[in-house]
Amino acid sequence: MPRLRMVLFWCGVLLLIAPIAAVVxxxxxxxxxxxxxxxxINHDAPRDRHVSNTVSAVNFDYRGFDTLGEEFMLVCAVTGAVVLLRGSRGESVTAEPGTLPGRGLPGRSDAAVLISRLMGPFTLLFGFYVVLHATVTPGGGFQGGVVIASGLLLLFMGEGYRGWRRIMRTPWLDVCxxxxxLLFALAGLAPMLTGSAFLQNILPxxxxxxxxxxGLMQIENAGVxxxxxxxxxxxxxxxxxxxxxxEHDDT
Amino acid sequence: MTTHDRLDMTAGLPWCVAAWLLGVGLYGVATSRNYVHLVACLTVVQSATYVVLLCVGYRWGAGPPIFYAHPPGTPAVDPVVQALVLTDIVVGATVSALLLAMCVQLHKRKGTLDPERLRPMRQ
Structure with a gap:
């Protein structure tokens, strides 16, 4: 079987080489x-939209409808992952770390705790800075959101499982x-109430x-x-x- | 070395890098014996698209499409493809998470992640 698969793979490669070479x-x-x-866009965005980061202008204004689609892809993928993982474990959570039979739980080293406690708040702050300056400097909801999530992971490394579970409330995250x-979709629908087009930038x-x-990019950015x-x-x-x-009540 | 020489030398290189990433990723997918490895190979294939998009929007001697430090009107690279890559990376990461979640469930049910040793699902 593996040999047949490799023959098929190399046949495919041989078929693809000529078109790829032609394209290159x-x-x-x-x-x-x-x-x-x-x-x-580089010419229009600073002039028409008063935005200095034209990448954000593309994401939230000129191609805002496309970003709305990406946003829902993101929500779908996360929902799928959560359903697959949480479904097998149940809804209830206990603030106890997992253990494997026969393997102890070594404590975290002081160095790891210190570095995580030092870096965690700074990473969170930096994430919010990146989010807030979406339309000015390199940044935006996509990058900043990921930086904030990494800051939260640093909190986990600093505080351990129990402390982290006390901070991270799943319902809040679900709502967020x-x-x-929803905020992005509403930002698209709200201009229609005033007779403008979907996602038309009507704010000052x-x-x-x-x-x-x-203008409206700020709201879309916050939603993202x-x-x-x-x-x-x-x-x-x-x-x-x-x-x-x-746990026994987790079924 | 003049700018013109540099242009000639690197004219086809970015597209070759993208094709190489695509090929290496597909080789990994075809030979994979573990689904976690396969998800990683898929992200390599996906990164070929990032290389193509960013290189399509590149321009020699141009700055970033951020007009904060330098005034509007200075030459800048294409912001459209950068925005595409930006959303693509974030969505790609969550899709990888979804695939890895499937791997976790598969390992729980079947005890293996080797595609060769899996049999069709039955009720």
């Missing part, structure tokens, strides 16, 4: 070809996850290079940040919960 030869010259869409996507754009510039932060935290939480032995 026909690709535009690297770094030296016109970028009409990018140039148009769904609420973030603010001052160029100001943290609150961008909530959903990404809660989504990654939920996934981390569920995978960490997997190490816990199911």
């Amino acid at each position: 030869c026909d690709m535009p010259r690297f770094g030296d070809h016109p970028l009409p869409y990018g140039d148009a 996850e769904g609420g973030g996507a 754009y603010g001052k160029f290079r100001d943290m609150l510039s961008g 940040a909530c959903a990404v932060m809660a989504g990654f935290s939920l996934v981390l939480l569920e995978f960490l919960e997997e190490t816990r032995e199911p």
Whole structure:
């Protein structure tokens, strides 16, 4: 069987080599070809939307509808992972770390606790900074949400399982996850009440290079940040919960 | 070395890197004997798309598409593909988490993650 599979694989490779070589030869010259869409947005976004980070302008304004789809893909993937993992363990949670039979629970080393306690709050703060400055400097809800989730993981390493479970309330995360996507959808629907198009940026754009510039982008950014932060935290939480032995009331 | 020489030397390299990532990832998928390894190979295949997208939007001598430190109008790379890659990475990470969750369940039910040793699911 493995041999047949490799023969099939190499047949596929041989079939693909010629088209890929043709595509590589026909690709535009690297770094030296016109970028009409990018140039148009780089020209328009600072002027029309008062936004200095044009990547965020693409994500939340020019291609906001596309980002709404990505947002729901994210929610679907997280929901699927949570259903698969939590479904087998039940809903109830006990704040006890998991143990394997015959293996003790070694305490955390002081160095790990110290570094995590030092770095955790700073990482969280940095995450919020990245989220808030979405329209000004490199940043946004997607990046910032992931940074915040990593800060929460550092809290786990600093405080241990029990402390972490006291901080991380699953219902809050569930609300944050769904609420973030809902906020994005509402930000799209709200302009329609005023007779504008879906996701049309009707709020005041603010001052160029100001943290609150961008109008409606700020709300969409907040929704994305909530959903990404809660989504990654939920996934981390569920995978960490997997190490816990199911309790008798967990069925 | 002049700019023109540099252009000629690297003209096809980014696309070859992307094709190589695609090929290596597919090789890993075809030879995988463990589903966790297979999920990692899928992310390698996916990273080929990041290389293609970012290289399509690149421009020699241009800065980032952030007009905070330098004024609007300075040459900048394409923000559209960067936005695509940005959302793609985040969504890709959660999709990997979903696949890994499936691996966890599979290991619980079947006790193995080797595709060769799995039989079709029965009721």
